[in-house]
Amino acid sequence: MDRRQLLQRLDSAWGHSRVVRRLSDAQLMKPGVTGDWSVRDILAHVSTWEEEALTHLPLILEGGTPPRYSVRYGGIDASTPG
Secondary structure (H helix, E strand, O other): OOHHHHHHHHHHHHOOHHHHHOOOHHHHHOOOOEOOEOHHHHHHHHHHHHHHHHHHHHHHHOOOOOOOHHHHHOOOOOOOOO
């Protein structure tokens, strides 16, 4: 996959946000979409990890490897960073 294909794929995926914009605040915050997570929780999660990925793009473009999550944050069960 080249850069253009990646950007098209991201645009297509985020294109579904049109549906999200039609939801009320109550609908966005209602738990149960995935376990106890709401639509808002999922969007916040995806946005956070998208930012994390963008942070590492320069390193990846130079052929480097970003640090593993477990090394950087202490694993999935560690307390939330920040």
